[in-house]
Amino acid sequence: MDVMPKWAEVILVPLISLLLAAFISALVILAIGEDPIAAAALMIEGALGSVRGWGYTLYYATNFIFTGLAVSVAFHARLFNIGGEGQAMLGGLGVAYALLYIAWPHWSIGLIAATAMAALFGAAWAAIPAYLQAKRGSHIVITTIMFNFIASALLIYLINEFLKPVGQSDPSSARFAEHLDLPTLNSVLTGMGIKASKDDSVNVTFLIALACAVGVWVLMWKTRLGYEIRAFGHSEQGAKYAGINPVKITVITMIISGGLAGLMAINTVMGESEKLILNSTEGAGFIGIAVALMGRSHPLGVVIAAILFGFLYQGGAEIALWTSIPRELIVVIQALVILFTGALDNMVRMPLERIFLAVRRNKAAGPAE
Amino acid sequence: MDFDTLIQLLDSTVRLATPLLLACLAGLFSERAGIFDIGLEGKMLAAAFFSAALAAMTGSVWLGLLAGIGASLVLSALHGVASITFRGNQLISGVAINFLAAGMTVLIAQDWFRQGGRTPSLMGGARFEPVTLPGAEAMADVPFLGPIYAELISGHSILVYMAFAAVPLTWWILFRTRFGLRLRAVGENPAAVDTAGVSVVGLRFAAVGICGVLCGLAGAYLSTALQAGFVKDMSAGRGFIALAALIFAKWRPWYALWATLLFGLFGALETRPDVIEAVIGIKVQSALLGALPYVMTVIILAGFVGKAIPPRAGGEPYVKER
Numbered sequence: 001m002d003v004m005p006k007w008a009e010v011i012l013v014p015l016i017s018l019l020l021a022a023f024i025s026a027l028v029i030l031a032i033g034e035d036p037i038a039a040a041a042l043m044i045e046g047a048l049g050s051v052r053g054w055g056y057t058l059y060y061a062t063n064f065i066f067t068g069l070a071v072s073v074a075f076h077a078r079l080f081n082i083g084g085e086g087q088a089m090l091g092g093l094g095v096a097y098a099l100l101y102i103a104w105p106h107w108s109i110g111l112i113a114a115t116a117m118a119a120l121f122g123a124a125w126a127a128i129p130a131y132l133q134a135k136r137g138s139h140i141v142i143t144t145i146m147f148n149f150i151a152s153a154l155l156i157y158l159i160n161e162f163l164k165p166v167g168q169s170d171p172s173s174a175r176f177a178e179h180l181d182l183p184t185l186n187s188v189l190t191g192m193g194i195k196a197s198k199d200d201s202v203n204v205t206f207l208i209a210l211a212c213a214v215g216v217w218v219l220m221w222k223t224r225l226g227y228e229i230r231a232f233g234h235s236e237q238g239a240k241y242a243g244i245n246p247v248k249i250t251v252i253t254m255i256i257s258g259g260l261a262g263l264m265a266i267n268t269v270m271g272e273s274e275k276l277i278l279n280s281t282e283g284a285g286f287i288g289i290a291v292a293l294m295g296r297s298h299p300l301g302v303v304i305a306a307i308l309f310g311f312l313y314q315g316g317a318e319i320a321l322w323t324s325i326p327r328e329l330i331v332v333i334q335a336l337v338i339l340f341t342g343a344l345d346n347m348v349r350m351p352l353e354r355i356f357l358a359v360r361r362n363k364a365a366g367p368a369e
Numbered sequence: 370m371d372f373d374t375l376i377q378l379l380d381s382t383v384r385l386a387t388p389l390l391l392a393c394l395a396g397l398f399s400e401r402a403g404i405f406d407i408g409l410e411g412k413m414l415a416a417a418f419f420s421a422a423l424a425a426m427t428g429s430v431w432l433g434l435l436a437g438i439g440a441s442l443v444l445s446a447l448h449g450v451a452s453i454t455f456r457g458n459q460l461i462s463g464v465a466i467n468f469l470a471a472g473m474t475v476l477i478a479q480d481w482f483r484q485g486g487r488t489p490s491l492m493g494g495a496r497f498e499p500v501t502l503p504g505a506e507a508m509a510d511v512p513f514l515g516p517i518y519a520e521l522i523s524g525h526s527i528l529v530y531m532a533f534a535a536v537p538l539t540w541w542i543l544f545r546t547r548f549g550l551r552l553r554a555v556g557e558n559p560a561a562v563d564t565a566g567v568s569v570v571g572l573r574f575a576a577v578g579i580c581g582v583l584c585g586l587a588g589a590y591l592s593t594a595l596q597a598g599f600v601k602d603m604s605a606g607r608g609f610i611a612l613a614a615l616i617f618a619k620w621r622p623w624y625a626l627w628a629t630l631l632f633g634l635f636g637a638l639e640t641r642p643d644v645i646e647a648v649i650g651i652k653v654q655s656a657l658l659g660a661l662p663y664v665m666t667v668i669i670l671a672g673f674v675g676k677a678i679p680p681r682a683g684g685e686p687y688v689k690e691r
Contacts, residue, residue, distance in 0.1 A: 028473075032480040080460055138670035139679070141460050142616065145407070145609055146663040146670075153660030161654065289464060326479045326486060331472030335465045343451035343462035350455075 003353045014294055014301075014341055016348050021336035028332055029325065039319050046318025047311045055185050055201030056317075060284075061303075061310030062202065062267045065209040067288025068306050069216050070261035072297035076220060077253040078233040083129060083144025084261040085285025086151030087122040091262025092269040093155065094121030096163060096276035099176040110180040114270050115208065115263065122262015123255040125151060130254030134247040140254075148285070156278065163276060173276040182271045205267040212260060213299040219256070220299075229253050261285060290334050293341040309334070372513075374644060376520050378637050383525065384595060386633025387532045388413065388587040392611035393618065393625045394532075394539050395583035401543065401620060402576030403556035403682040407463035408448055409584055410608025411470030416441040416588025418474040421488040421599035422481060424495040430593050433495065437592075438585030444470065445581030453573050456686030467608075475601050488592070488599040497526035497594035526594040528586060535583070539622040552576055556680035559687040569687050587611075613666035619677050632662045 004012075026036035047057045067084045074081035081087075094117035104110035129143035156171070163173040182203040220226035232239040232249045240246060268280040287309055294308070295301025316330035340348065392409045399406040416437035424433030444466050451462040475486035482488055505523035508515045543549035555562045555572045563569050591607075592599045614632055618624035638645055639655045646652050669677050 028476065032476055080458075082460070082464065132667070132671045136671045136673075138667070138672070141407070142612070143667055143670060146613060146667050149606060149609065149663045150660045150667075153656045153663075156656040157654050160656070286464070286468070289461070293461070324479070324483075326475050328472040328475035328486070331468050332476060333472075335468030335472060338461060338468065339447075339451070339465035343457035343459075343465055344455055346455040346457055 004349075004356050008352065008356065010296060010298075010301075013345070013348055013352065014296060016352070017340035017345070018294065018337065020340045020348070021333060024336050025329070025333045029329070032325065034323060034325050039323065039325060042319050042322060043311070043315025046322075047315040051186070051189065052201070053314060053318075056314040057307070057310040058185070058202035058206055059267070059272070059310070060313040061307045062206045062209045063264050063284040064287050064291045064306035064309045065213060065303055066260050066264040066267070067284050068291030068295060068302040069212055069288075069299065070257045070259075071288040071292035072295065072299070072302055073216060073220070073229075073260065074253060074257040075292055075297045076226075076233045077229045077249060078236075079130075079133070079250065079253060079257075080141050081126065081144055081254065081257045081261075082141055082289065083126060083147045083258075083285070084264075084288045085281050085283065086144070086148035087125045087258040087261035088264045088268075088281045088285050089148075089151040089155050090125040091118035091122040091265035092276055092280050093158065093265075094118045094262060095265045095269040096173050099180055099270065100163070100173060103177070104180060107180045107182060110176075111182065111204070111266065111270070114266050118262045118265045118269075119259035120262070122265070123259035126254040126258020126261070127251060130251045133254075134250040159276065159278065171278050172273075175275045176270065180270070181274060182266075184271070203267065203271040205271050208263070208266070210303065212263065213303050216260075217299040225252070261288070287334060290338045290341070294337055372516070376516050378634075378641060378644060380521050380524075381637040381640070382630060382633040383521070383529060384633075385636040386629045387525075387529045388590050388595065388607055389611045389614055389629040389632055390532045390626060391528075391535065391583050391587035391590065392608055393614045393629050394535055394622065395580040395587065396612055396615045397539065397543075397618075397620060397622065397625060398552070398576045398583070399580040400615065400683055401556045401680055402552050402573050403559060403680055403685065403687070404448070404452055404573055404577055404580075405459040405463065405684045406448065406577075406580060407460055407612060408444065408466035408470075408608075409580075409611055410604050410606065411463075411467035412441040412444045412581060412584035413588040413591065413608050414467075414474055414602070414604040415444055415470040416585040417592040417603055418478060418488070418588075418599045420585075420589035421491060421592035422478070424491055424593055425482075425489045425598070428493070428495050430491075430495050430497055433593055434586070434589045437589035438582055441585035441588060442578065442581040445577045445584070449574050449577040452686065453570055453577070456688065459684055459686075471602060474599070478599065478601075486601040491593060491597045495593070496597055497528055497590075499524045500527055500530070526590070528590040528594050531586065532590075533626075536622050536626045539625075543622065548575075553680075555687075556682055559682050560690070563687070563689060569689075573687075584608075610662050613662050616666055616677050616679075617662075617669055620680065635659070635661050 029036040029039050047053045070084050071081055095114045098113040098117035099110055104113060125147060129140050129147055132138040132143055133140040159171050159173060164171060165174045182205065184201060184203040186201065220230065228244045228249055231242065232244055232246060236246060264284060269276055273280055291302055291305040291309055294305040312330050312333055316327055319325050320327040392413055396406050396409050419440040420433035420437030423436035424430045448462050448466055451457040452459040478486045478488060502523035505519040509519040543553060551562060551567055551572055555569055559569045591603055610632055614625060614628040617628040635658055639658045642653065642655055
């Protein structure tokens with residue numbers, strides 16, 4: 001029997017970890033001579049206090065849902081996909097190839113093509129480390145790290161040599177056709193007569209991200225494949241004994257994971273920059289790790305954690321704008337979340353388990369008296 | 370390519386290989402003891418900042434070096450607590466440490482110096498000056514051997530010589546001392562070490578500590594010798610190249626030297642595309658050259674060229690039998 005009830009496992013442990021991370025972040029802000037409460041208020045105001053703030057919060061959250069789902073799918077098979085960053089870069093390349101050379105009649109058709117290509121490119125970039133892990137025994141963490149660097153070099157090379165229009169000095173591809181711009185929350189609101197802002201922020205991709213979250217839930221808990229993935233993650237030996245092919249599961253899991261990471265590119269490349277730029281991923285691939293850990297690898301948890309990180313990102317940008325706290329504060333918070341929810345999980349869990357055990361013992365002893 | 374260019378190229382190879390070598394040996398101690406460390410990058414970065422910061426404030430590069438090693442050791446201790454004491458996931462802990470260093474260095478730099486996340490430029494005693502080896506000036510005019518001695522071997526900072534001396538020292542510690550034997554054993558079969566009455570936790574903490582010291586040296590070298598001051602994200606993936614070199618070297622000290630020199634050469638070539646073009650006659654994109662260490666490591670890892678077998682208990686927290 002589990003020591004802790006399920007609600008404590010799912011809610012209490014991540015919550016305490018989060019509070020620890022927030023507490024230490026507050027200490028850090030104090031240490032650099034700023035007011036943590038004022039900073040928090042500014043973050044909330046900047047991220048949630050206006051349509052514009054919400055737009056950016058959800059825009060960032062869209063990225064983190066994709067990368068968080070990518071990491072969590074791999075976690076279920078006990079694979080640590082640290083290569084979301086590279087897979088998302090390749091996804092961006094796929095989007096660029098889908099949109100640069102074919103004149104799609106409407107953004108919706110362009111979106112379908114971009115989605116397919118983003119997923120395909122991201123999946124392909126994850127499939128190689130997966131195959132090498134399954135067949136040649138090379139550690140997937142190391143290979144996916146290496147693939148991040150290789151992807152970045154490949155992108156620089158392709159943009160500079162092929163995708164950059166002649167005579168342009170900026171390292172980016174040509175702009176995609178204007179009619180392929182994705183409808184944003186702001187354009188929808190303006191269409192309804194509500195004055196929002198002119199920024200391109202959250203766009204239709206957010207809905208695709210939510211659909212992917214539902215899709216991952218169905219896959220993981222309602223299909224045979226999902227069961228096989230989880231069984232493999234639980235015990236490789238047991239899964240083999242049950243006739244599950246480890247090579248197949250490793251490769252398929254990583255293909256799904258890489259595809260999800262790649263999909264992030266439709267938000268950033270097609271939705272936001274509207275051309276392929278060098279650093280469109282901006283570390284979102286790594287934030288996926290924090291999001292997956294905090295969301296306990298469950299799609300619902302991932303969506304909540306992704307929105308929280310979207311809030312942190314947008315709020316962090318605001319405090320960097322208005323105070324002397326640099327944007328890097330978010331990187332610190334992100335590190336603390338990864339540390340407490342991932343690496344120091346046992347530090348939070350062990351005392352909690354002791355408390356629950358003690359409570360249970362008291363209850364068991366109670367009626368006998 | 371003439372002889373002078375070759376000497377220049379090899380000279381910058383040595384400079385660029387030094388931080389890789391120190392970080393690679395750092396990873397070697399840690400991983401040989403069964404603790405994966407993808408936080409080399411973060412430890413180097415933290416050390417680079419604190420050594421530059423202290424050197425800038427006190428004017429003494431040696432105090433800076435101590436501060437850098439101290440900062441790196443703090444992160445090592447965190448990694449140790451997370452992965453040894455609390456038996457957490459070593460990879461996740463490493464990822465956290467990298468981000469922690471990336472964020473904190475800029476935050477503190479901004480608070481202390483207000484220069485957009487950098488330290489002031491270091492001058493004079495706040496930097497490691499090149500050491501001129503005895504007789505270098507007298508030898509300089511001797512054909513062939515003169516330039517090799519005066520330009521290539523002499524004229525580096527003390528940390529470069531320390532890094533190269535660390536290779537035989539590491540070999541001796543790991544393969545010729547009782548401590549080294551136990552350290553390797555704890556990475557292969559911790560249960561056996563425990564049965565023999567030696568503390569697994571103690572050995573692993575020692576290894577992680579040595580790793581911290583070496584990463585500290587690597588980071589200090591970046592900001593106080595290779596460059597004159599700290600800039601944001603100045604480790605620039607070197608911790609990961611060191612990790613790649615470690616696999617390339619199959620977790621052996623002498624191989625680590627050759628692997629990091631090779632990767633240092635790639636780094637040196639990246640800044641000299643004209644040399645590559647002159648030698649092989651094709652224009653090579655420097656971005657692709659920069660990716661070469663990673664590509665080669667993947668090939669090695671895949672076992673297409675030799676087989677890299679990591680320490681058997683690597684990445685596994687040790688749970689004492691009850």
